[in-house]
Amino acid sequence: DVPAGAWYAEGVRYVYANGLMDGTSGTTFSPDIATSRAMIATILWRMAGSPVVNYLMDFTDVAPEAEYGEAIRWASSEGIAGGYGDKRFAPEDTITREQLAAMLWRYAGSPETVADLSGYADAASISEWARQAMAWCVEQGIIGGETTSTTLDPQGEVTRAQVAVMLQKFCQLER
Numbered sequence: 001d002v003p004a005g006a007w008y009a010e011g012v013r014y015v016y017a018n019g020l021m022d023g024t025s026g027t028t029f030s031p032d033i034a035t036s037r038a039m040i041a042t043i044l045w046r047m048a049g050s051p052v053v054n055y056l057m058d059f060t061d062v063a064p065e066a067e068y069g070e071a072i073r074w075a076s077s078e079g080i081a082g083g084y085g086d087k088r089f090a091p092e093d094t095i096t097r098e099q100l101a102a103m104l105w106r107y108a109g110s111p112e113t114v115a116d117l118s119g120y121a122d123a124a125s126i127s128e129w130a131r132q133a134m135a136w137c138v139e140q141g142i143i144g145g146e147t148t149s150t151t152l153d154p155q156g157e158v159t160r161a162q163v164a165v166m167l168q169k170f171c172q173l174e175r
Contacts, residue, residue, distance in 0.1 A: 001028045011165035020046055020167055021160070031161035038068035038091035040100060041081050043167065044107050045071035053077045059089040066091070080106045098130035098154035100163070101143055104170050105133035115139035117152070126154040142169045 002012050012029055015021040020043050024030040045051070052070060055077035062072050072089055075081035081103050083089040095103075105111070115135035117123040126134050134154060137143040143166065144152050158166075 002031060006031070006161075008161035008165050011168040012161065014168040014171070015043075015164045018171070020171075021164060024160075029160065029164075031159060031164075033160050034094040034157045035100075035160055035163045036091060037081070037089065037093050037095045037099065038066075038072065040095050040103055040163070041075040041091075042068050042071040043163070044080060044103060045074050047107070047171070048074065048078075058087055059083055060087045062089050062091055075103070078106075094157040096154065097143060097152065097156050097158055098127055098134055100158050100166065101137040101154075102130050102133040104142065104166070105136050108136075108170075108173075111136060113139050120144065120150060120152045122151045122153065126152065130154065137166075140169070140173055142166050142173075 002009050008031055012021075012031065016023070016029075024033065050070075051074055053074050055073055057064065057069075057073045057076055059072065059076070063069055064073065068091055072081065072091060076083075076089075081089075110132070113132060113136040115138050117126065117131075117135055117138060134143065134152060138152070
């Protein structure tokens with residue numbers, strides 16, 4: 001289900017070859033399926049070498065023994081991912097573009113940015129907590145890298161194809 005000429009084919013090959021994302025079956029990637037918050041935490045945890053941390057996770061909706069439990073424990077302990085403030089992580093919630101940007105930015109160490117987002121028609125809809133992260137991801141070409149794009153869609157959900165391409169760009173940054 002990943003045609004050779006698809007805009008995301010190279011990204012899918014990259015994340016699969018580097019063990020960052022698996023297929024949804026032995027023969028499918030499911031590029032159009034939305035990505036969950038738990039999936040992103042798990043991918044970043046794998047990128048970090050799947051570390052085990054001694055950290056008391058305070059989320060009422062994440063069982064420590066869940067397949068993503070250790071990944072969320074790690075992401076929370078490192079300040080890469082947080083919950084919604086009501087002791088919920090919402091692991092099955094679809095991740096938004098601004099949430100993904102924030103997680104990548106924090107994983108990269110929360111670097112400073114000088115990017116100006118005022119040229120995007122929907123820049124005002126970026127949540128305040130995600131503004132620096134979105135600006136950095138735009139500056140680095142991870143999000144909004146298309147020269148004809150006039151929107152960032154910060155509240156939009158992210159598909160597996162989009163995640164694959166963004167992860168490839170993120171991993172290939174010179175840091």
